[in-house]
Amino acid sequence: MAPPSRLGDKAFEWLTLAMALAVVLLVFLVGWQLARDSSLAIKRFGFDFLVTSTWDPVAEQFGALPFIYGTLISSLIALIIAIPLSVATAVFLTELAPLWIRQPITSLIEMLAAIPSVILGLWGIFVMIPWLRDYPFPFLKRYFGWTGLFTGPIYGVSMLAGGIIIAIMILPIITSVSREILRSVPNLQREAAYALGATRWEVTRIAVLSYAKKGLFGAVILGLGRALGETMAVTMVIGNTPQIALSLLKPGYTLASVIANEFTEATTDLYLQALFEIALVLFGITILANLVAQLLLKTVTTASTTRAVQ
Amino acid sequence: MTSTRTSNRHYWRKSKSAGVAIIAFLSAVLVISPLALVFFHLVKSGATSINWNFFTQLPAPVGEKGGGMANAIVGTLELLGLASVVGIPIGVLGGVYLAEYGSTRANWGLRFIADVLNGVPSITWGVVVYGLVVLRFKSFSAYSGGLALGLMMIPLIMRTTEEVLLLVPNGYREASLALGVSRWKTIVHIVMKTASKGIITGILLALARVAGETAPLLFTAFGNRFWNRDMAEPIAALPLQIFSYAISPYDDWHRQAWAGALVLLIGIFLINIVVRFLTRGRAATVL
Numbered sequence: 001m002a003p004p005s006r007l008g009d010k011a012f013e014w015l016t017l018a019m020a021l022a023v024v025l026l027v028f029l030v031g032w033q034l035a036r037d038s039s040l041a042i043k044r045f046g047f048d049f050l051v052t053s054t055w056d057p058v059a060e061q062f063g064a065l066p067f068i069y070g071t072l073i074s075s076l077i078a079l080i081i082a083i084p085l086s087v088a089t090a091v092f093l094t095e096l097a098p099l100w101i102r103q104p105i106t107s108l109i110e111m112l113a114a115i116p117s118v119i120l121g122l123w124g125i126f127v128m129i130p131w132l133r134d135y136p137f138p139f140l141k142r143y144f145g146w147t148g149l150f151t152g153p154i155y156g157v158s159m160l161a162g163g164i165i166i167a168i169m170i171l172p173i174i175t176s177v178s179r180e181i182l183r184s185v186p187n188l189q190r191e192a193a194y195a196l197g198a199t200r201w202e203v204t205r206i207a208v209l210s211y212a213k214k215g216l217f218g219a220v221i222l223g224l225g226r227a228l229g230e231t232m233a234v235t236m237v238i239g240n241t242p243q244i245a246l247s248l249l250k251p252g253y254t255l256a257s258v259i260a261n262e263f264t265e266a267t268t269d270l271y272l273q274a275l276f277e278i279a280l281v282l283f284g285i286t287i288l289a290n291l292v293a294q295l296l297l298k299t300v301t302t303a304s305t306t307r308a309v310q
Numbered sequence: 311m312t313s314t315r316t317s318n319r320h321y322w323r324k325s326k327s328a329g330v331a332i333i334a335f336l337s338a339v340l341v342i343s344p345l346a347l348v349f350f351h352l353v354k355s356g357a358t359s360i361n362w363n364f365f366t367q368l369p370a371p372v373g374e375k376g377g378g379m380a381n382a383i384v385g386t387l388e389l390l391g392l393a394s395v396v397g398i399p400i401g402v403l404g405g406v407y408l409a410e411y412g413s414t415r416a417n418w419g420l421r422f423i424a425d426v427l428n429g430v431p432s433i434t435w436g437v438v439v440y441g442l443v444v445l446r447f448k449s450f451s452a453y454s455g456g457l458a459l460g461l462m463m464i465p466l467i468m469r470t471t472e473e474v475l476l477l478v479p480n481g482y483r484e485a486s487l488a489l490g491v492s493r494w495k496t497i498v499h500i501v502m503k504t505a506s507k508g509i510i511t512g513i514l515l516a517l518a519r520v521a522g523e524t525a526p527l528l529f530t531a532f533g534n535r536f537w538n539r540d541m542a543e544p545i546a547a548l549p550l551q552i553f554s555y556a557i558s559p560y561d562d563w564h565r566q567a568w569a570g571a572l573v574l575l576i577g578i579f580l581i582n583i584v585v586r587f588l589t590r591g592r593a594a595t596v597l
Contacts, residue, residue: 008492008494008495009492009493009494011494012493012494012497012498013407013411013493013494015403016403016404016406016407016410016411017407017411017412019399019400019401019403019404019406019407020403020404020405020407020408020412020420020468021404021420022400022404022464023404023420023423023424023427023464023465023468024420024423026427026461026464027423027426027427029438029442030430030434030438033438033441033442034434034437034438034441036441037441037445084337085337085340085341086341088333088334088337088338089334089337089338089341091334092331092334092335092337092338093338096331096334096335097335097338105338105342107586108342108345109341109342110582111345111579111582112341112342112344112345114518114519114522114578114579114582115345115348115522115575115578116521116522116523116524116549116574116575116578117522117523117524117525118522118524118549118552118553118556118571119348119352119522119552119571119574119575120344120348121553121556122552122556122567122568122571123347123348123351123352125556125557126351126355126556126564126568127347127351168344171341171344172341175341199323199324199326199327200327200331201326201327201330201331202323202327204330222429225429226429228431229429229430229431229432229433229434230431231431231432231433231524231525232524232525232549232553236553236556236557256431256433256525259433259437260433260525260528263436263437263440263528263529264528264529264532275437276437276441279433279434279437279438282431282433282434283430283431283434286429286430286431286434287426287429287430289429290425290426290428290429290430291426293429294422294425294426298418298422
């Protein structure tokens with residue numbers, strides 16, 4: 001019998017290596033392409049692009065500040081809503097819930113993660129926005145208007161609505177990653193606290209949550225990365241108005257939304273270049289968020305834990 | 311005296327624990343409630359518009375009742391086919407490398423980059439493919455849409471493939487190598503074959519994930535109100551059609567949007583159910 005062919009082995013190894021290197025290539029390809037196609041705009045506006053707020057395609061003046069502001073604020077709102085709910089749900093699923101209910105709820109959360117952004121946006125436009133406009137928004141305006149966060153006319157489409165829809169989008173990922181993190185806490189931790197006479201909540205707080213702090217932080221940053229880049233659902237409910245306003249009831253605009261809305265309408269080269277630069281900014285901040293998140297998660301968990309939830 | 315204080319305190323600690331349990335339970339209910347709400351409204355507003363025409367007709371012009379999304383449904387399937395051509399070979403073979411070859415350190419880095427790549431916003435892929443393909447060929451096309459979705463699938467499939475290959479016991483590899491089978495044949499015929507269910511699961515999950523993507527298609531596939539006759543021309547897709555109908559001012563189109571969304575979501579859920587069926591008993595290893 002002929003000995004196994006070394007050539008075939010080498011060829012196969014090189015082939016698979018080339019495919020694995022595709023991920024590295026893709027990161028550079030994206031960065032290079034976005035930088036190349038926005039070079040004119042970068043040269044023309046320089047640093048001002050990031051800190052000025054005039055967005056006027058006719059006068060060819062482009063400043064991305066309102067979009068950066070909108071992206072950050074809507075993501076912040078989403079995190080404020082999603083963090084407590086997700087972490088509490090993860091605690092429920094790992095520490096408190098009866099065993100038989102854990103798997104069904106986990107499956108439901110996976111199904112929530114599977115809902116496409118555009119469908120959530122559709123629901124947002126026709127169900128959530130009218131409801132927000134009729135009940136919670138007038139309430140917020142009436143009782144919390146003095147804070148300045150809830151003033152002005154109520155349109156429904158608003159920064160707050162955008163934040164809420166993003167929160168729904170990132171709830172599943174923060175919940176599942178947090179759940180994996182909490183599951184990886186050694187049982188010895190819990191047993192030691194129980195042995196000292198701690199109640200269930202005290203065990204969770206002292207032995208589990210404080211132990212898992214770093215990983216939970218990673219889960220939150222991962223959620224932030226998703227929030228920053230969320231496009232369709234936000235575009236459909238945030239109102240798409242480039243303005244910087246304190247009131248969360250006013251419409252806003254995000255980096256991802258302006259790309260989605262204006263990309264095919266960009267009539268001049270500079271306009272298109274400015275939009276490419278917006279994509280570059282978005283790519284930069286999401287890569288950064290994901291780097292931090294993965295570093296935090298990789299140092300506390302095994303490979304299977306950081307698997308992105310779909 | 312002391313004992314009452316202790317028991318009071320004990321009682322307080324117990325009730326605090328119970329209180330937190332209730333809050334945690336309510337949070338879980340709140341987290342899954344959007345799923346129920348969205349599904350309820352999809353069925354309520356969409357089910358009535360789903361009929362034979364919906365699956366066989368082209369979209370009707372404004373003001374005309376009826377019409378369907380046949381072209382968008384077929385378009386989405388075609389785009390998924392094109393995406394598979396890009397995403398499956400690169401993803402699966404890359405996953406093979408991560409599981410079977412390479413050094414621990416280098417693979418840690420590749421895995422890391424794949425996970426970071428997974429977090430890149432989907433709209434970025436649309437913009438990049440627009441710059442690389444659409445601008446060059448001066449036309450929106452099915453090819454570019456498929457490419458954008460395919461690129462998104464690569465890190466997803468790569469990571470799931472790697473994970474299921476690592477589950478194959480080393481004894482299988484050793485037995486095969488000991489019989490004189492070459493390494494690559496061992497990997498293809500023994501390791502990958504053993505893990506084939508898991509690999510397929512990963513592929514299906516990746517397809518389910520990109521099937522609902524709209525943002526990468528906005529400036530690549532672009533959408534089309536008619537049948538696509540040439541892959542180098544714009545093509546309709548279900549998510550794109552839902553989006554353009556949802557933001558239109560016409561009630562008829564809104565109804566179609568709901569119907570399209572219901573069909574799309576049922577399709578995605580069906581894939582997920584198939585996956586669950588394939589992975590019965592070891593849910594934790596996949597996903």
